[in-house]
Amino acid sequence: MHAFVALLLVLLLVRPMLFLRRSAGVRGRPSWQRLMSATTADASNQRSRASRESIDRIPSSYTELLRELYQINMYHPVKLGLQNMERLYDLLERPLDDIPIVHITGTNGKGSVALKLARSLSARGLKTGLFVSPHIASFRERVQVDASLMTEEEVETFLPRVMRLCLEHEIPATFFEVTTALAFLCYRHRRCEALVLEVGLGGRLDATNVIPAPVLAVMTSVQLDHQKVLGDTREQIAREKAGIFKRGAAVLLGPETPRAVVVPQAAAAGANRIASLAELASALGERTGAALFDASRAAQPPTFGYADTDHLNSDLARAALHLLQHPTLADDAALRAKQELLARRLAGSAVSSAALARDEPLRVALQSRPPCRFEQFAVVSLGPRAVPCGDVRVVLDIAHNVEAMAALVRRLRVFFPHSAVRVVLGMSADKDVDQCVALVRQLAPAARVYCTQAEHPRALSSASLRRLLLTDGDASDTDTDSARNDGTVREALTRALRDAAALSDASAEATEATDAAVVVRPLGAASDAAAAEAAPPALVVVCGTAFIMAEARAALGLREPRDAVHFHATYSFSPPGGGAAAWRDLQEHFAAPPTPPAV
Numbered sequence: 001m002h003a004f005v006a007l008l009l010v011l012l013l014v015r016p017m018l019f020l021r022r023s024a025g026v027r028g029r030p031s032w033q034r035l036m037s038a039t040t041a042d043a044s045n046q047r048s049r050a051s052r053e054s055i056d057r058i059p060s061s062y063t064e065l066l067r068e069l070y071q072i073n074m075y076h077p078v079k080l081g082l083q084n085m086e087r088l089y090d091l092l093e094r095p096l097d098d099i100p101i102v103h104i105t106g107t108n109g110k111g112s113v114a115l116k117l118a119r120s121l122s123a124r125g126l127k128t129g130l131f132v133s134p135h136i137a138s139f140r141e142r143v144q145v146d147a148s149l150m151t152e153e154e155v156e157t158f159l160p161r162v163m164r165l166c167l168e169h170e171i172p173a174t175f176f177e178v179t180t181a182l183a184f185l186c187y188r189h190r191r192c193e194a195l196v197l198e199v200g201l202g203g204r205l206d207a208t209n210v211i212p213a214p215v216l217a218v219m220t221s222v223q224l225d226h227q228k229v230l231g232d233t234r235e236q237i238a239r240e241k242a243g244i245f246k247r248g249a250a251v252l253l254g255p256e257t258p259r260a261v262v263v264p265q266a267a268a269a270g271a272n273r274i275a276s277l278a279e280l281a282s283a284l285g286e287r288t289g290a291a292l293f294d295a296s297r298a299a300q301p302p303t304f305g306y307a308d309t310d311h312l313n314s315d316l317a318r319a320a321l322h323l324l325q326h327p328t329l330a331d332d333a334a335l336r337a338k339q340e341l342l343a344r345r346l347a348g349s350a351v352s353s354a355a356l357a358r359d360e361p362l363r364v365a366l367q368s369r370p371p372c373r374f375e376q377f378a379v380v381s382l383g384p385r386a387v388p389c390g391d392v393r394v395v396l397d398i399a400h401n402v403e404a405m406a407a408l409v410r411r412l413r414v415f416f417p418h419s420a421v422r423v424v425l426g427m428s429a430d431k432d433v434d435q436c437v438a439l440v441r442q443l444a445p446a447a448r449v450y451c452t453q454a455e456h457p458r459a460l461s462s463a464s465l466r467r468l469l470l471t472d473g474d475a476s477d478t479d480t481d482s483a484r485n486d487g488t489v490r491e492a493l494t495r496a497l498r499d500a501a502a503l504s505d506a507s508a509e510a511t512e513a514t515d516a517a518v519v520v521r522p523l524g525a526a527s528d529a530a531a532a533e534a535a536p537p538a539l540v541v542v543c544g545t546a547f548i549m550a551e552a553r554a555a556l557g558l559r560e561p562r563d564a565v566h567f568h569a570t571y572s573f574s575p576p577g578g579g580a581a582a583w584r585d586l587q588e589h590f591a592a593p594p595t596p597p598a599v
């Protein structure tokens with residue numbers, strides 16, 4: 001009897017403790033992802049129990065849903081492949097099967113071409129969805145319809161649905177896969193008539209590649225980037241990107257693509273037309289690139305006739321429109337119907353230069369740019385006392401790899417050939433930082449480069465960046481303190497603006513407050529050509545990784561949607577089975593990378 005009472009007391013004490021321990025576990029990690037970590041002998045029972053508990057705990061508010069979403073990759077190993085996305089796509093009842101899609105891949109330029117093309121289709125009255133990554137200030141930037149961002153209410157409606165499906169069917173989907181599924185639901189809900197999807201990484205195994213054959217696949221360019229994932233050579237990377245080519249689809253190739261590799265691959269995939277920009281030059285009504293402006297003013301050789309890559313991206317979007325207007329019809333009835341639909345809706349929308357001169361809506365659409373792609377602002381005043389800054393201009397540009405940085409240098413030398421340039425620079429450690437820094441040194445001596453660091457595990461420390469910057473120093477840099485700390489992005493940008501404006505000591509003190517207000521005036525793309533002829537302004541260029549741009553835009557006082565929780569704030573990394581080095585480039589798509597080594 002005493003033994004029975006003792007046993008009863010133990011059970012009464014232990015059971016509440018177990019409950020509390022289990023509840024603490026629920027709160028300590030993303031609740032809906034707990035089932036993915038059950039690996040013991042009774043994993044099935046654990047997953048079933050975790051699934052029931054976690055479904056009940058899926059958040060309902062936008063901010064808390066983002067917090068959960070950003071932590072997905074922290075709790076289970078991730079492998080390349082389309083298995084997760086294929087299962088999700090079927091469970092969502094194949095939401096995009098009836099919508100004409102343009103699928104765009106490439107190392108650089110794909111986001112800009114996607115935006116220009118989506119805006120152009122919208123200008124022709126087609127309700128057009130756009131999928132891009134990464135976002136700058138708000139997660140909702142990734143999913144747009146006719147230039148409007150997905151709403152917070154749509155996230156609150158569709159994201160829990162995707163999360164529940166992952167739980168109920170035990171799909172260990174990644175951040176990017178869940179985001180892609182969320183976007184597909186939004187496009188179906190909005191009843192989009194056309195879609196432009198930007199590939200996240202590579203092409204063949206990217207989550208977006210679960211779609212049926214697109215009406216058009218575009219490869220903008222192929223350069224060395226993400227080599228640890230996509231391959232060590234341009235040819236290997238091109239083969240991965242060419243994985244989006246499908247039977248019956250037309251293919252458009254940018255000038256910086258290895259045709260000897262991708263043309264045979266497109267043919268083997270069953271593409272019904274393979275076109276290049278050069279082949280479509282007559283349809284565009286001009287000799288592309290060089291005819292658009294005087295490339296001889298560029299200090300470096302232009303890229304295939306383009307000293308300004310934005311003109312190249314605009315021409316690619318124009319060429320894409322031409323192919324959509326004049327399709328080579330597929331044998332497949334469903335794809336042929338989509339091709340014919342777009343051809344009818346785009347009939348009469350000539351894309352030659354002469355036609356664009358008379359078509360302002362289409363011309364404006366083709367001039368559009370994503371945020372932080374040679375985005376210009378005139379600085380009106382600086383600091384809480386509104387100290388005038390004179391003729392100072394700011395350029396924001398996500399020049400995150402060698403080719404993008406080289407393109408930025410070309411454009412700056414064309415449009416601002418006589419400006420005194422200051423650079424706010426932040427880089428990711430997994431890029432070819434040495435070559436990027438060498439290009440930056442062509443713009444400004446080390447004394448006028450303000451090194452900063454993104455709040456992200458991939459970020460190269462500002463101290464390491466400055467040491468690289470001084471490695472090839474010259475006599476002009478003898479006054480540069482090698483231990484100089486330019487601080488956060490906001491602090492570095494504020495310091496650069498003060499120096500660019502040549503403020504007096506008293507005026508500079510007026511801008512020292514950490515919440516110093518910067519007043520800027522956006523400048524449209526049309527101001528580019530005029531800038532070169534105007535009196536040369538002082539110029540502050542913010543460039544490098546995309547992860548410094550949100551803070552830079554906030555420091556400039558831009559009023560735009562901005563989330564309360566950020567992607568980088570919840571990163572963690574645990575490489576599956578070792579091999580951490582091979583995972584450094586996987587970014588948001590699969591797993592967060594390890595802490596970068598010091599230089």
